[in-house]
Amino acid sequence: MNRKKLKIIPEELSNISFTPGDSGKYVLHDRLRKGSYILNETAYNICMKIDGEKRLQDIAYEIADKYNVSSLNEIEKDIIDLYHFLKKNKLVIPKNSLGYKLIKLYYFLLGINSGGD
Secondary structure, three states: OOOOHHHEEEEEEEOOOEOOOOOEEEEEEOOOOEEEEOOHHHHHHHHHHOOOOOHHHHHHHHHHHHHHOOOOOHHHHHHHHHHHHHHHHHEEEOOOOHHHHHHHHHHHHOOOOOOOO
C-alpha cells in the first residue's frame, strides 16, 4: 500500500448530502451532478469525517477507535479505496492541490458554494 496516500487531506468537491437508506445503508446525494451512491455504515462514517482538515491517516485512526480495531492495515486500505472512489466520481479532491485551487476559484467566480468551505 502506498502510505503517502494516507497523508492526503481530502476536501469535499461537490455539494453532497446523506440520507438513511435500507438495511443500515446510506445514500450519498451529489446535488451538483444529480447523482447518488449507496454506502455502507462504515463508508458513511468515513465520509462524515472528511472535513478538509483531517488526513486520511487521521480518519483511519478514528475509525479504528470507533470499531475497536487494533490493526490499521485493512482500515487504511478501505479508506484509500473509498477515497479513490470519491475522487473518481468528483466528490472529493486533495486539498491545496492545483486542481483544488482552480475549482475553488471557478466556484467563487460563479457564486457556487462547493460544500467544502
